[in-house]
Amino acid sequence: MVMQPYxxxxxxxxxxxxxEAEPFTHGIRCNCSFCKRRGTMVSLVPGEKFKFxxxxxxxxTYQFGEKRAKHYFxxxxxxxxxxxxxxxxxxYIVNLGCVDEVDTFALETxxxxxxxxx
Ligand SMILES: [Zn+2]
Numbered sequence: 551m552v553m554q555p556y557x558x559x560x561x562x563x564x565x566x567x568x569x570e571a572e573p574f575t576h577g578i579r580c581n582c583s584f585c586k587r588r589g590t591m592v593s594l595v596p597g598e599k600f601k602f603x604x605x606x607x608x609x610x611t612y613q614f615g616e617k618r619a620k621h622y623f624x625x626x627x628x629x630x631x632x633x634x635x636x637x638x639x640x641x642y643i644v645n646l647g648c649v650d651e652v653d654t655f656a657l658e659t660x661x662x663x664x665x666x667x668x
Pocket of ligand 1: 560561562563564565624625626627628629
């Protein structure tokens with residue numbers, strides 16, 4: 551599969567990010583206590599071409615439990631944007647809803663059992 555460039559942003563545009571990934575055919579929904587509440591569809595993408603820029607003071611970080619992951623969000627509009635986890639070093643977990651070209655409602659859903667695995 552060929553890597554494609556993607557552009558993404560939070561709702562207000564204070565955080566923008568871009569990366570390269572194979573075209574998305576499915577998204578992941580995780581049933582952990584955090585993802586269950588935020589309701590996002592995510593995907594793991596390679597870190598090599600991942601870049602982000604955030605307006606000053608816009609990037610918030612949330613951690614919980616054993617703090618193995620950093621969940622980034624926009625302090626202005628509240629959107630979850632991406633996460634990093636020591637479980638998947640060198641990769642980013644992106645909120646596919648933030649990605650311009652991705653219709654999350656057209657993707658197949660894979661459930662990740664974060665409730666029992668994280
Ligand atoms: Zn925002």
